[in-house]
Amino acid sequence: MDLSAINPLLFVAGFLVAATPLIFAAIGELVVEKSGVLNLGVEGMMITGAICGFATAVETGSPLLGFAAAAVGGAALSLLFAFLTQVTLANQVASGLSLTLFGLGLSALIGQSYVGIKPPRLGDIDFGPLADIPVIGPILFTHDIILYLGIALVAGVWAVLKFTRAGLILRAVGESHDAAHALGYKVKRIRTAAILFGGACAGLGGAYISLIRVPQWTEGMTAGIGWIALALVVFASWKPWRALLGAYLFGGITQLQLNLQGAGVAIPVEYLAMSPYIITIIVLVVLSADKSAAPASLGRTFHASN
Amino acid sequence: MIRLEKRPQPSRALSLSTPIMAVLATFVFGGLLFAVLGKDPVEALQTIFWQPLFGEYAFYYRPQLLIKGAPLVLIAIGLSLGFKAGIWNIGAEGQYIMGAIFGAAVGLAFYPAEGWYIFPLMVFAGALGGWAWAMIPAFLKVRFGTNEILVSLMLVYVAEQFLASMSLGLLKNPEGYGFPGSRNLQQYMPAHNAELFAGSGMHWGVVAALIAVIFAYVLLAKHRLGFAIRVTGEAPRAARFSGVNPARLVLFCLGTSGLLAGLAGMFEVSGPSGQITIDFNVGYGFTAIIVAFLGRLHPIGILLAGGLMALTYIGGDIAQSNLGLPAAAIQVFQGMLLFFLLALDVLTHYRLRIGAAEAA
Numbered sequence: 255m256d257l258s259a260i261n262p263l264l265f266v267a268g269f270l271v272a273a274t275p276l277i278f279a280a281i282g283e284l285v286v287e288k289s290g291v292l293n294l295g296v297e298g299m300m301i302t303g304a305i306c307g308f309a310t311a312v313e314t315g316s317p318l319l320g321f322a323a324a325a326v327g328g329a330a331l332s333l334l335f336a337f338l339t340q341v342t343l344a345n346q347v348a349s350g351l352s353l354t355l356f357g358l359g360l361s362a363l364i365g366q367s368y369v370g371i372k373p374p375r376l377g378d379i380d381f382g383p384l385a386d387i388p389v390i391g392p393i394l395f396t397h398d399i400i401l402y403l404g405i406a407l408v409a410g411v412w413a414v415l416k417f418t419r420a421g422l423i424l425r426a427v428g429e430s431h432d433a434a435h436a437l438g439y440k441v442k443r444i445r446t447a448a449i450l451f452g453g454a455c456a457g458l459g460g461a462y463i464s465l466i467r468v469p470q471w472t473e474g475m476t477a478g479i480g481w482i483a484l485a486l487v488v489f490a491s492w493k494p495w496r497a498l499l500g501a502y503l504f505g506g507i508t509q510l511q512l513n514l515q516g517a518g519v520a521i522p523v524e525y526l527a528m529s530p531y532i533i534t535i536i537v538l539v540v541l542s543a544d545k546s547a548a549p550a551s552l553g554r555t556f557h558a559s560n
Numbered sequence: 561m562i563r564l565e566k567r568p569q570p571s572r573a574l575s576l577s578t579p580i581m582a583v584l585a586t587f588v589f590g591g592l593l594f595a596v597l598g599k600d601p602v603e604a605l606q607t608i609f610w611q612p613l614f615g616e617y618a619f620y621y622r623p624q625l626l627i628k629g630a631p632l633v634l635i636a637i638g639l640s641l642g643f644k645a646g647i648w649n650i651g652a653e654g655q656y657i658m659g660a661i662f663g664a665a666v667g668l669a670f671y672p673a674e675g676w677y678i679f680p681l682m683v684f685a686g687a688l689g690g691w692a693w694a695m696i697p698a699f700l701k702v703r704f705g706t707n708e709i710l711v712s713l714m715l716v717y718v719a720e721q722f723l724a725s726m727s728l729g730l731l732k733n734p735e736g737y738g739f740p741g742s743r744n745l746q747q748y749m750p751a752h753n754a755e756l757f758a759g760s761g762m763h764w765g766v767v768a769a770l771i772a773v774i775f776a777y778v779l780l781a782k783h784r785l786g787f788a789i790r791v792t793g794e795a796p797r798a799a800r801f802s803g804v805n806p807a808r809l810v811l812f813c814l815g816t817s818g819l820l821a822g823l824a825g826m827f828e829v830s831g832p833s834g835q836i837t838i839d840f841n842v843g844y845g846f847t848a849i850i851v852a853f854l855g856r857l858h859p860i861g862i863l864l865a866g867g868l869m870a871l872t873y874i875g876g877d878i879a880q881s882n883l884g885l886p887a888a889a890i891q892v893f894q895g896m897l898l899f900f901l902l903a904l905d906v907l908t909h910y911r912l913r914i915g916a917a918e919a920a
Binding site for chain 2: 337357
């Protein structure tokens with residue numbers, strides 16, 4: 255075993271990349287849950303975004319168009335969820351699960367002819383001399399634009415939820431849909447918008463995996479990241495910055511276990527690969543004692559006649 | 561303007577007919593999907609749903625129906641108990657894997673001994689493996705209030721890695737020329753879950769599935785515990801007043817579903833599959849979720865739904881080899897079915913009213 259083989263700079267830069275899909279998916283789901291809806295279809299929307307983005311990037315040669323397509327693909331799938339839960343008032347847990355099962359199948363179907371292809375590369379932003387600063391430069395200033403967009407998104411969601419009227423309405427709908435309805439807010443419309451936003455974010459996160467992190471297409475490549483994002487929202491107590499922190503924590507663990515695999519640690523590869531999932535469970539256990547931060551209407555179906 | 565008006569009582573007739581409507585809608589949209597993929601939709605549907613039952617080679621496919629259906633029904637019965645009570649075990653795939661590993665490990669430990677007791681011990685170990693794996697989310701939920709959905713799902717990925725580790729390490733066939741995978745239990749008679757009647761597809765897993773259906777039916781219809789499950793799902797507060805202990809219910813529902821999933825895995829590894837390999841699991845644990853809903857969480861319904869799902873698997877295989885229909889298309893088809901089912905379910909609980917809303 256040779257731990258010195260792990261370059262600390264590359265490690266940190268790597269975990270920022272590993273965390274980005276989680277940031278997108280978690281911040282999207284956070285907004286959805288703030289509106290009082292539990293969408294368990296994150297995994298399905300991510301994998302759909304991953305293939306939509308990949309296919310579009312390969313066909314057009316433009317990774318940025320790929321990301322746009324991924325957001326559209328994720329949102330389109332989430333529209334199905336919105337229809338099921340907001341129009342036909344179906345159970346949110348079951349609908350979310352069906353979205354994941356459907357998304358996994360659909361992505362495999364679309365992705366058949368894209369196995370083994372290399373996608374066009376999205377270049378890093380040129381920060382000029384900033385990238386040459388020792389230590390900080392390679393860590394912070396050698397990334398693609400989507401990674402920074404993820405961080406900006408967290409800041410944006412935080413600001414909107416905290417300071418704007420729209421954020422207040424969203425939170426009101428999530429805390430008490432009956433009260434919000436009585437005040438004249440269109441509960442279903444607001445929730446549908448939140449669900450679409452969540453879908454677009456999950457799609458972007460998925461495309462980040464297939465276009466940048468891996469980058470190639472394999473069936474089921476999201477491998478539970480969507481579910482970890484769901485756990486992250488609980489971990490974050492529905493607070494955006496905490497979600498970012500959590501994503502970095504998990505990104506760090508994922509990257510560390512990959513690096514340890516590479517360094518040939520005596521622990522078998524399979525046990526290292528288990529670790530992010532086990533740590534997710536442990537974190538959930540530690541944090542699940544306090545549920546007070548959860549939106550009060552989370553997971554409840556709203557129907558005006560009730 | 562179409563409005564929804566809540567029915568005072570869920571409609572029984574619609575509750576029974578919506579699954580059939582969902583299947584028909586899936587035929588239509590699935591057919592469209594096949595057409596988009598450049599296949600003749602009628603031929604594709606005929607291949608999937610007719611060939612295995614009444615086609616030229618039906619004698620070969622009919623037994624397969626039992627082989628694919630048994631694990632689906634066995635797992636779905638367990639899941640349905642929890643789903644009814646609002647306890648969501650979605651990690652049956654992991655429990656299925658652990659049951660298979662435990663069962664196979666016990667069988668392999670006796671190799672090459674002979675004895676009637678080996679297979680029963682394997683059944684016990686398989687059930688124990690699945691049960692123990694499901695008790696992790698159950699215990700964490702009861703003790704710490706941890707979300708069982710996320711924990712049970714995370715444990716699927718852990719179980720998959722454990723499966724890889726077992727088939728490359730501890731359980732690897734020492735005479736397997738270095739290939740991953742365990743000894744083939746089909747060639748070790750005391751551990752082989754053989755067909756009870758040659759060529760029928762009927763193995764012990766099928767028997768277990770039928771027993772589980774009867775057990776669940778009696779439990780839900782006659783037993784106090786079944787009442788507790790139903791009340792908890794429909795009105796959790798009322799359940800608490802009627803003396804239902806929610807913690808015990810969580811332990812029971814998750815434990816039972818894990819046990820049944822473990823059994824399904826054990827019967828699969830000792831029978832149709834034969835050995836522990838890296839890709840031993842094929843998603844029965846997830847498809848069983850669809851089966852449970854398609855069967856309206858009712859034991860008899862699940863039996864029928866399991867048969868239908870098994871049909872899509874077998875017919876899908878035929879369509880894959882004969883028509884070149886991609887395997888993923890069948891997965892989409894199955895997902896579609898669940899969508900239609902959930903969407904149409906609204907009709908059971910609500911009436912559609914056409915016209916402007918009255919001023920309240």
